[in-house]
Amino acid sequence: AQSVTQPDIHITVSEGASLELRCNYSYGATPYLFWYVQSPGQGLQLLLKYFSGDTLVQGIKGFEAEFKRSQSSFNLRKPSVHWSDAAEYFCAVGARGFQKLVFGTGTRLLVSP
Amino acid sequence: DGGITQSPKYLFRKEGQNVTLSCEQNLNHDAMYWYRQDPGQGLRLIYYSQIVNDFQKGDIAEGYSVSREKKESFPLTVTSAQKNPTAFYLCASSSLQGSTDTQYFGPGTRLTVL
Numbered sequence: 233a234q235s236v237t238q239p240d241i242h243i244t245v246s247e248g249a250s251l252e253l254r255c256n257y258s259y260g261a262t263p264y265l266f267w268y269v270q271s272p273g274q275g276l277q278l279l280l281k282y283f284s285g286d287t288l289v290q291g292i293k294g295f296e297a298e299f300k301r302s303q304s305s306f307n308l309r310k311p312s313v314h315w316s317d318a319a320e321y322f323c324a325v326g327a328r329g330f331q332k333l334v335f336g337t338g339t340r341l342l343v344s345p
Numbered sequence: 346d347g348g349i350t351q352s353p354k355y356l357f358r359k360e361g362q363n364v365t366l367s368c369e370q371n372l373n374h375d376a377m378y379w380y381r382q383d384p385g386q387g388l389r390l391i392y393y394s395q396i397v398n399d400f401q402k403g404d405i406a407e408g409y410s411v412s413r414e415k416k417e418s419f420p421l422t423v424t425s426a427q428k429n430p431t432a433f434y435l436c437a438s439s440s441l442q443g444s445t446d447t448q449y450f451g452p453g454t455r456l457t458v459l
Contacts (some may be wrong), residue, residue, distance in 0.1 A: 253381060264448070275349075275435055275450040276388075284401070323386060332403075335387040 238336035242271045245307050245313045246344050253308040253339050255323030265306040266324040266333070268299055276322065282306065293317070317344045348372065349451035351436050356456045358423070358430065361373060366421045366454045368436035373439040378448065382433040391434075394416035395441065396421055423456060431458045 237256045245251050257263055264283050268276040280291025287299040297308045318329060320340045326333040349370045358364045363374065376395045380388040389401030394413040408427025413419055419438075423430045433455050437448040 252391060270358045273433075273453070273455070277436075281447055286400075290396075332390065332393065334390075335389075337385060337387040343398065 234263075234325055234334045236323050236334055236336035237324055238242075238339050240339045241337075242340045242342065244342040244344055247315050248312050251308075251310045251313045251317070251341070253321050253323075253341070255305060255306045255308065255336060256304050257306065257323070257325045259302065259325050261327055264326045264328070265297075265299060267295070267306075267308050268324065269293075270320045270322065270324045270338075272319075279308070279321075298327065302320075313343055315343045315345070323328075346399065348448060349436060349438055351361040351434075351451040351454050353454060354452070358455055358456060358458050359459060361425045363422055363424050366423070366434055366436075366456070368419045368451060369417055370419075370436075370438045371417060372437075372438055372440070372449065373416070374438035374441045374449075375416070376411070376446075378439075379403075379409070379411065379419070379421045380435045380437065382435055382453075386433065388455065391421065430456055432456060 233260045266281045267279040270276050279295050280289050282289050282299045292309050295310050299306050320338045322338045323336045324333040353365045376394045381389040382388050389405050391409050394400035399412050400413050410422045413453040436451040439446050439448045444452045
């Protein structure tokens with residue numbers, strides 16, 4: 233069965249420092265991978281997605297993620313974090329066509345001044 | 346503006362009552378989904394629908410029901426059979442055209458059982 237693991241429940245980063253959020257997946261077929269962000273009490277906003285091609289994908293708000301098939305990972309990165317990036321981040325995996333997504337449990341990002 | 350709307354934003358229910366959460370989209374998407382979100386558990390799929398008048402159970406459908414009479418609308422009813430309904434409910438939709446299907450989410454409804 234497919235699954236997504238986000239091993240870090242909370243991460244605290246200083247403003248201006250770099251960020252990497254980890255995501256590991258288990259999926260039998262070629263995965264489609266997503267990162268979403270959620271502010272408190274809000275819905276999920278798509279940051280970026282990987283379907284095929286270049287394994288380094290760029291998203292909104294200066295985020296990027298790298299797909300590493302050999303490590304079954306899709307880690308999210310940002311070179312310099314802003315206080316407005318404080319939120320919860322979800323990694324998800326699905327298949328081509330009908331998207332029945334499986335979500336990780338999320339990583340809450342705290343940004344310190 | 347295109348998007349997904351959910352109403353109400355907050356909903357309070359007494360034990361034993363059924364309540365219905367609204368989800369409407371004007372993105373002309375074929376598929377619609379309902380998720381439940383609990384702290385520390387991520388999102389879990391309740392029901393999904395790929396076309397009008399058809400829907401399938403997700404991973405946690407017990408105590409919930411849905412209908413899909415119109416392409417734009419996918420209401421969720423939380424019945425009295427749902428033992429622990431207090432949660433944040435998210436509706437999503439996606440196009441089934443092409444290879445870049447992506448789910449887009451509404452703002453959510455927070456349901457509290459009193």
